[in-house]
Amino acid sequence: MSQTDVVIIGGGISGLSALHFLRQLKPQLSVRLFEADNRLGGTIGTDQVDGYSFDWGPNGFLDREPLTLRLADELGLSDQLERAGANVSNRFILRKGRLRKVPMSPPAFLFSDVLSITGRLRVLMEPFASGPPEDVDESIYDFTRRRIGHQAADYLVQPMVSGIYGGLAERLSLKSCFPIMHEMESKYGSLFRAMIAKAREAKATGRKAGGPGGAGGWLTSFKGGLYRIVERCEQVYAEFITMGTSVHAIAANGEGYRVKLDDGESISAGQVILAVPSYRAADIVAGLSEPLAESLASIQYAPISVVCEGYLRSKVRRNLDGFGFLSPPKEGRRILGSIWTSSIFENRAPNGYVQFRTMIGGNGDHDSMKLSDEELIGCVRADLNSIIGLDGPSDKVRVYRWRHGIPQFKVGHSGIMSAIEEHLRTLGNIHITGNAYYGIGLNDCVKQSYRVVDRLRQ
Template identity: 50%
Template sequence: MKKIAIIGGGISGLAALHFLRSRYADSCKVILYEKEYRLGGTIGTDRISGYSSDWGPNGFLDKVPLTLKLVDELGFTDKLERANPKSENRFIYRNGKLHAISASPLKFLRSPLLSAAGRMRLVSEPFRKAKKDDSDESVFDFASRRIGTEAAENLIVPMVSGIFGGDSRKLSLKSCFPIMEEMEREHGSLFKAMLARKKKKGSSGGPAGPSGRLTSFQTGLYSLIEKFNELYAEFIETGAEALRIEKTDSGFRLSLKERQPLDFDAIICSTPSYVLPGMLREMDKSLASLLDTIPYASISVVCLGYNRNDIAHDLSGFGFLIPRSEGKRLLGSIWTSSIFEGRSPDGMVQLRSMIGGATDPEAVDLSDGAMLDLVHGELSDTLGITGKPSFVRIFKWKQGIPQFELGHPEKLAKLAQFGEKHPGLAFTGNAYDGIGLNDCVVRSDKVVSDLAKYLGIQ
């Protein structure tokens, strides 16, 4: 019977626990250690005064079968909640106004989002030469080269801020938007690639970015974490801080705070990557140093509840993003009440806004009062709000989102080499292949499958 430890009780660690217990329960003993006295990491949901407010992630895209299969195996499919189809409209704040991003190419090209010159540059994309070599480039450089600097500034930069809280001039295209690189490589043009996809599917080619519908659960995303805890509580220890990992002749030794060291055949590390160097430095300084090179951006989520009658905008959509060139600190806002039912009391609406990120790292250090004033003020300017919020929840995440900067693919290649050097030691989480819940589930599935092969369990 093999012994496996999982360090970290976020979605990655919990998914790994489920995959091990559901597939290899007769072949291994597994225990998950979580430093805090709650599970979920950045996933949390406050349910207060009729509002349901997510601390960090607010859902996942229903485009990855493995995640939906996981939910089904947990017996939780009946609690899934898809975003309201009426919330599909997205907006960009430009020149002091909100502009809808039209799915129709003709309508989009008539939009005041871009100048006449910017639109002409955009439509010339199919005639631009494709990049010949396989070298990585920043998301911004790629977008500027393909669709022009103006479109990059006003479309791509805010999208990157909204997804990664990142600086598009530093983020790796290969790591953040591999599908865009693939589209250029295979078709020579983004537009040509979208036409090819449309022809193949017999429907709209859609955007080059994420697809699928935003999906959560009826009582918020944290209910998924609660379901894991309900099913696997006997295999989870909270308030258990991992301090050090050492290599032994038969596997690994894990030292926990105020406990005796324990030996395991394998260890799955699912904490944020910046936590790991302290645990691993004595065992392998080079591995610790590599993990130390993955940067994180700090971000704050501000959830505000307003009387619906105090907002001029009809809030018919998903929300809006703001280009950095507009001079506002707000990255964007999601209209939670328009997306999911039951997230606010009758007659009220909940707006979920983001501030900070890699381009505004000091924002997370604002006092709650200053942050509230800033967010409320910019929302009022943007949406025509006349009243004060009657509900306020602020969640600050220092080192909240990993940043896949240029050179990230090389870091992953080196990490794989360390995996060969230390078989039985595995890494999962949002710091490697992708930051979304789907990415975490997929990586944990692979990590568990690879460990099972190494340990010879079935």
């Protein structure tokens, strides 16, 4: 049985960034990373198809997390970062079958048609809304309905929740999904008052204020697609990585652990970083701690499919002057929204062509996973045709399915996390990172991996 200081399980962005920070911060430790698949990246992937660049899962991150920018910089990718075009601020919401521009300032909101006049007036009453119920992990929907009314909850917040989490605002926890919004209400008693205070603070310090969802940031990717960062990690850290090898269990072994691989081999490790989805982590630790496995397994995931389509520009009737649109469930469409990728980043479609990325599924539509590719494409085309107008078939199409797409931070998630942390403390040298715990985005994964590495005992 070979011996190593740290074993990392999983080669998605969480495992790869843990490997990177470990090599940077603790080069004295020996490390090995095992990835079950024959490729790295997990949900990150980019297919280059006849001039199109199709991202399988994520297509960007906000440039507000210094650790992600540091990762890119230390990998020598700073000059490969690609910021989204200025028109990314043009975002649309479907209401009553028509796309309405999401207003980006209070005066624009007053005159916009994104909500009815009653809906807009109700939002303006926000400072007078009742306070939060005591000792309740409030759902996003209850919070927003209480503060800005049901129309804004249905048409502004729910689509955002399905766009980010593939989730239902009634089921997800405000505190776990949007902690900054929760804190703003606790500290200032009102989101409006909080935004005014933050704008003043920003003016005084010269920093950006951000919105109620948190600090701002600009959507960013890499030239040619997000997979660039994965390829770079593979080039730089090849000697530490074993692909096509799955870890199926961890057992206690004196002061450390025995990491059991699916090829029958075992590795002795002082510390283990689990960078796999929580339901896989549950299987791996089941023999070591049943309560930990149970807590990990209780985090559920929403399924999601991404349909990437290329069209001849002249076959699309609408001007694609923005980021794309979200479709509130109240509108009764099957798609969650569509991103106009070729309007956001350069070279995502050949000259004279455009690319859409349309999401379908989420926690409100588990049955979408039962649809064949042809049926999924049919749903997307029917919806896009009636919303933006398409003349004829697409030029290229790719479907990417994620059965366990996005972890759901349901009401009660913070309790699950406290239990997980407690079980991990008892075990000592098992660590977790990934998108199922403290944030679902790439930035959250990188931040969590950094924290884990920083905490590792030498």
